Amino acid sequence: MSILQLCSWLLLALGVVFFLAGSLGLLRFADSFSRLHAVTKADTLGLGLVVIGLSLQSHWREACLMLLIWLVVMGSGAVSCQLLARFSHEQQANPVEPADPGQED
Amino acid sequence: MTLVLLLLLFSMLLGLWRVIKGPTLLDRLLTIQLFGSSGVAILLVLSKLLALPALLDVALLIAILAAAAPAALVQRLGKSRADTRSLGKTP
Amino acid sequence: MTITLWLFVRRSWWLVVVAAACWAVLTANSGWGFFACVLPILLLWQWYSPLVLPAVRWRYFLPLLGLFLRQLVMGGLDVAGRALMPQRFDRSGFAEFQTRLSSAQAQMLFASLISLLPGTCTVSLQPAGRLQLHLLDTEANWQQEVLALEQQLALLFAESDKQERV
Numbered sequence: 286m287s288i289l290q291l292c293s294w295l296l297l298a299l300g301v302v303f304f305l306a307g308s309l310g311l312l313r314f315a316d317s318f319s320r321l322h323a324v325t326k327a328d329t330l331g332l333g334l335v336v337i338g339l340s341l342q343s344h345w346r347e348a349c350l351m352l353l354i355w356l357v358v359m360g361s362g363a364v365s366c367q368l369l370a371r372f373s374h375e376q377q378a379n380p381v382e383p384a385d386p387g388q389e390d
Numbered sequence: 391m392t393l394v395l396l397l398l399l400f401s402m403l404l405g406l407w408r409v410i411k412g413p414t415l416l417d418r419l420l421t422i423q424l425f426g427s428s429g430v431a432i433l434l435v436l437s438k439l440l441a442l443p444a445l446l447d448v449a450l451l452i453a454i455l456a457a458a459a460p461a462a463l464v465q466r467l468g469k470s471r472a473d474t475r476s477l478g479k480t481p
Numbered sequence: 482m483t484i485t486l487w488l489f490v491r492r493s494w495w496l497v498v499v500a501a502a503c504w505a506v507l508t509a510n511s512g513w514g515f516f517a518c519v520l521p522i523l524l525l526w527q528w529y530s531p532l533v534l535p536a537v538r539w540r541y542f543l544p545l546l547g548l549f550l551r552q553l554v555m556g557g558l559d560v561a562g563r564a565l566m567p568q569r570f571d572r573s574g575f576a577e578f579q580t581r582l583s584s585a586q587a588q589m590l591f592a593s594l595i596s597l598l599p600g601t602c603t604v605s606l607q608p609a610g611r612l613q614l615h616l617l618d619t620e621a622n623w624q625q626e627v628l629a630l631e632q633q634l635a636l637l638f639a640e641s642d643k644q645e646r647v
Contacts, residue, residue, distance in 0.1 A: 286541075302561070303557055303561055305544070306560070306561035306563070306564045306565055307560070307561070307627045308575075309564045309565065310560055310561075310563065310564030313564060313626050314564070315571045316541070316571075316572060316573060318604075318615045319573045319617055321602060321615075322560055322600070322615075322617050323563075323564055325556050325602070326553075326556040326559075326597060326599075327557050327560045327561050327564070327598060328554065329557070330553060330554060330556070330557030330599065331557070333553070344511065346505075346506060349506045350507070353503075353506060353638050359597070360593075362596075362597075363593040363594070363596045363597055364593060365515050365594045366602055367592060367593065367596055367602075367603045367604075367605075367606075370602060370603065370604045370605075370615060371604055371605045372555060373500070373615075374496055374605065378619075
C-alpha cells in the first residue's frame with residue numbers, strides 16, 4: 286500500500302469520526318443552539334476530510350467536482366445555520382402559541 | 391470503504407432519533423442539515439466504491455437542495471407566523 | 482465605444498473564466514460546442530445587468546483563506562471534543578458584537594464566516610453592524626478569534642484605514 290493510499294484512508298477515517306461526533310453532539314448537547322454548532326461545524330469539517338481523502342485516490346477532474354460540492358455544502362451550512370438560528374431566536378422571543386411544556390430539556 | 395459507508399449511515403440514523411425526540415422545531419430542522427452533509431458524504435464514498443462517477447452529480451444536486459430546503463422552510467414558517475400575528479418582521 | 486468595450490472586458494473576464502471552469506468540471510471536459518452557444522447569452526446578460534466583483538485586494542485573500550481553514554479545523558475539533566467529553570456541559574449563551582466593517586458585503590461575509598469559527602455562531606445581523614452571536618462556551622476567549630477574522634476582512638476589503646481613524 287502506497288503512502289498516498291494510507292493518507293487517503295487516514296483522512297477518510299478521520300472524516301467519519303467527525304461525522305459521528307457531530308451526530309453525537311446533536312444528541313447530547315443541552316440546548317438547540319449548541320446542537321446547531323455541532324451539526325454545522327463537525328459535519329463541514331468531516332465532509333472536507335472525506336473529500337480530500339477521496340480526492341487523493343481519484344482523477345483530478347473528479348477531485349475538482351468534489352471540491353465544488355464541498356464549497357456548496359460549506360456555504361449552505363454557514364447560511365442556513367444563520368437562518369435557522371435567527372428564525373428560532375425570533376420564535377423564542379415572541380412565541381405565537383403558548384410554549385408546550387418541555388420546550389427545553 | 392463499506393465500513394466507512396455503514397458508519398456514515400449510522401451517524402445519519404442518530405439524527406433521526408433527534409427528529410423523534412427533538413423538543414423544538416429547530417432540532418427537527420437541524421436534521422435536514424445533517425442529512426444533507428452526510429448524504430453527500432455517503433454518495434461521494436459510494437461513487438468511489440462502485441466506480442460510478444455519475445453519483446458525484448447526484449451529490450452536487452443533493453448539496454444544492456440541502457442548501458435550499460432550510461431557506462425555503464424558514465421563509466414559509468416565518469410567513470405563516472406573520473399571517474397569524476398580522477405583524478411585520480422585527481427589524 | 483472602444484472605451485466602453487474595454488471596460489466591459491475588464492469587468493467581465495472573470496465571469497468567462499469561472500463559467501468555463503465550471504463547465505469543464507461539470508461536463509467532464511466535453512460539449513464545448515454547446516458552451517460556445519451559451520457564452521454569448523451569458524455575455525449579453527452581463528452587458529445588461531452586470532455582476533461586478535467587489536473591490537477586493539486579492540493579495541490579502543490567501544492569508545484570509547489560511548486563517549479560515551485553520552479556524553475551520555479548530556472549530557471542528559472543539560465541537561467534536563465537547564461532543565465526546567464524558568460530562569455534559571452547559572455554558573452556552575448569547576453575546577453581542579459591534580463590527581467595524583462598513584460595507585454590506587463585508588458584513589455579510591463576516592457574519593457567515595463567524596458561524597464556522599470555533600464556538601461562535603451568528604444569530605442575526607442587525608443594521609449598523611451589530612451582530613448577535615450564540616456562544617458555545619461563554620467563558621472561552623472568543624473575542625480574540627472574531628477580532629482576528631475582522632482584521633483580515635478589513636484588509637481584504639481595504640477598510641483598514643477607516644478602522645484606524647475610528
